[in-house]
Amino acid sequence: MTGDLKTAPASWAKVSQPRANPVRRAAAAAAVRYVARDTAATIELDGKQLGQGGGPVMKVHRAGQFLDRLGSDAGTGFGEAYLAGDWDPAPGTDLADLLLPFAQRFSAEKQTNLVPKWAQSLRWLATRSQPVEADNDRTRAQENVSAHYDLSNAMFAEFLDPSMTYSSAMFEPGSHDTATYGELEAAQLRKLDAVLDAAGVQSGSRVLDIGCGWGSLAIRAAQRGAWVTAITIAPQQALQAQARVEASGYGNRVKVALRDYRDQIGEFDAVLSVEMIEAVGEKYWPVYFGAIERRLAPGGVAVIQAIVMPHERMLATRNTFTWVQKYIFPGGLLPSVQAIEQVNAQHTGLDVQVLRHLGQDYATTLRIWRGRFLERWPAIAQGGFDDTFRRMWEFYLAYSEAGFRSGYLDDVQIRLTRR
Template sequence: MSTLVRSEADADPEYWPGIANVPSGPRNKVAAALAEKIFAAAVNRLQLRVVYDDGTVLGAPGGGPRPEMRIHRPADFFARLGDNGLIGLGEAYMAQDWTASDLTEVMQVFAAQAAHLVPVPLQKLRGLYLPKPPRKERNTKVNTRSNISRHYDLSNDLFKLFLDDTMSYSSALFDANGPQLLDARWDDLPEAQQRKVDRLLDQADVGEGTRVLEIGTGWGELAIRAARRGATVVSVTLSSEQKELAERRIADAGLSDRVTVELKDYRAVEGQFDAIVSVEMIEAVGYEYWGVYFQTIDRLLAPDGRVAIQAITMPHERMMVTRRSYTWIHKYIFPGGFIPSVRAIEDITDRYTSLRVRERLSMGDHYAQTLRLWEERFLAHTDDVSELGFDQVFQRMWQFYLCYSRAGFQSGYLDVQQLIFDRRP
C-alpha cells in the first residue's frame, strides 16, 4: 500500500484527495522509478520537447517546432504516474506538477502513440497494477442515475458559459461547402449544431405525426427541432438539471404540448416509436450494457421505424485492450462510461437485435473543432467559472478534459459517427 504526503498544489484535501496528496512509500518508490524510465524512453521516440525546471531536456532527435511539456515537480509527477498510470498524468496536470505550451498538442502526441507508450510485456501486466473500475460505477439501474448526475448536474450555469445558445453538448457538423473547417468560428457553432440535429432527424424520417423517442435529452435542442417538424416527442434523461432547463426551453418555444421530458432510465421506457434518436448517449451506457441498450431500442421501435445515433468511437483493437480499464476520464469526468467501436456496434446489433446499420457518417474533424471552440470559450470565462464556486483545480481539470478529448480526435484515436439503423434484411 502507498502512503500519502501533501502536495504543493492549491487543492482542498477533502474535495481533491488525489490532487492534494502524493503517493509515497517503498512500493511507490519502485513504481515511480519504473514510470520515469518508461516515460523517458517513450518521450525520446516522440516529436515532443520535455523540459525540467533544472534544464534537463528530453525528446526525439531532430529539429523543427514541437510542443513543449514542462515538468516542475518531477518527484511528484513520477510518483503519480507510477501509482496510477495515465490517471496520474491527468492528476499531475491538475496539481501543476507539469504544464504545457499547448496542452492539446502535447496530448495529441501521446494519443497518436497510445498503443506504444508502454512496452508490450508491461501492457500484458496492466491488470495487475492499474486500478479497476469500481463496482459502484457499473451502469446498473441503481448506479446509473448517480453516474450521470456527477457530470450533467454540475451546474446548468457552468455549461452555459462555454456552450452556444443551442446548449448542444456534442459534436457539431460544420458546413462542408462553407468556410474551411479549421477556420470555424464561434458564430458558426449554433448553425453547425442545428445542422447536426437536422441531419439525424432527416435520416430518421422525422416529420409531421412521427412518434419520436429521444434517449438522452441534453438541454432540449433536438426535441425542440423534432417538435417543430410536427413530431410528438418523448425524451428521457437521468439529469434533473437538464430536465429542468430543457422543459423551460421547450415551454419558451411553445412546444410543451408536443414534448414530454421524463426523468427515467432508458431501460424503463414503454411504448412504440417511429423514430428513436440518441446523441452521444451510448458512451455513458457502459461496455457490459450495450446489448441491453440496443435490445431496448429494438423493442421500442415500430416495425418500419428508423434509429439515428451519434456516437463517439475508437478503433476496435484499442477498445478491446482498454475495455476493463479505469481511466482519468472515468474518475473525474464520466464515471461508468466507455467508448465503443463501430465494429462492436455492428456485432452487437447483428447478434442481439433485428437492427442493421444502413448508413454512417464520420465527422471526427468536426468534433475537434467543436472542442476547440468550447475550450476557447471556457478559458475566456474563467472569472465567471470561479464566481460559480468552481476552484482552480476544477478549472485545470476541465481544461485537461477538453484538450484531452480534442487531442483524441485530432490524432485519429477517436472518431464520432452518425449511424442510421433500420430493419432491412
C-alpha cells in the first residue's frame, strides 16, 4: 500500500470508513478499559476519563470509529485510528510521550498481563495473520523493500542528516536528552566507524555492504582505502547511492549494484549489513546468514546491526499482521538476539557476539528525525504527500521512539566469525 500513497490519496478511503460491528465495538471498549486500568496514561473516551489519572492524555474524537477499528483488527486499528484523526494527544502533549506508557506495557516485566485471560482465547477474532506478500522471495522482497525505500529520495533527504544514514546513530554518553539535528551527522559517522572498526576494515579490505541504503557506510569504508561492493534491491535508492558515491570522489573504490543478497558471489574480508535483517523475514533468516557465511573469506569478519525485540514477544507476534507491516515495512519482522543465535547455531558455522546496545541511541535518533520531518513538512508535501501520510509517518516515528525508550525494542551491533 505504501508505494501508492504519494500518487493516489484516494487510497485513504479505507482508512476513513471503518466497518461498524456492535459486538466487536463492545469487545474493543472492554479491552480499552482493561488496558487503561494499569497504564500510566489517561484515555478520554465518550466523555469519560479512563486510567489511573495523571500522565499524558489521549483524546478520542470519534469513539465509534476508534472502537470499530480496534475491534476489526487489533494489530492495525490503533495506528489506523490515528491516521484517520480519530484520536490525538491532548494539546501540549508529545505523541511519543503519550505512546510511551503503552509501550511500557509490552516491556519484559509486564508481558504476562498484556491481555486479560478471558480474552486470550478470542484474540483470533480481531487479529489478522500475515498476508502472502510477507513471504520475501526474490520478487516480493524487491517489491516490499522498494515500497518503503523508493517512496522518494527527496523526502528522505529532508529529514535525514547530510550523510543520508537511515539507521540508529551513536551519540556521546549523556547527550541523549539534549542532542539536536546539528549533532546527528557526527553521531551517524561515529556509528559507521564503530561498525567498520568491529569488522577490522582498513586499507585494501574487500568489503560487502548488504542493504547499503544511500551509500554512507560504503563511502566511509572507501575513505579508509577499502574496496566496496554495495548492494540494495530498491532501484531508486541504488541510483541515488551511486550518485552519492560518485559525488564523494570514491567511485573508483565503490561499486553499487541492484542485487539480492542471495545472488552475490565472491569472497570478502568484511561483510556488513546495517538494519537490513528486519526486512528479510523469518523464513529466510537461515538463507541470509548462510549467504553472509559463504561470502566471508578465510579469517573474515561480519558485522550486522539489528533492531530486536524480546524473544518471547517475537514468538507471540511473529505470525500476526501489524500496523508497521501494513503501512511502513511490508514483509518485515524483527528478530530477537536469541533467534539470531539459534539460527546461526543450527544453520551456519558462525559465532554470534553482541558488541553493543544502541536502544537509547535509536530513541534519540527517532526523536530528531521526527522533529526534522515535521519541521520540513511543507517541503515534503510539495512532493505530492498528503496530511494522512504526514500523520502516518509521525505515528511511525513516535511509535518506534516509544518502543526504544521503554526498552521493548533494542538495536544491537553483532560480530559474526567462523567457529
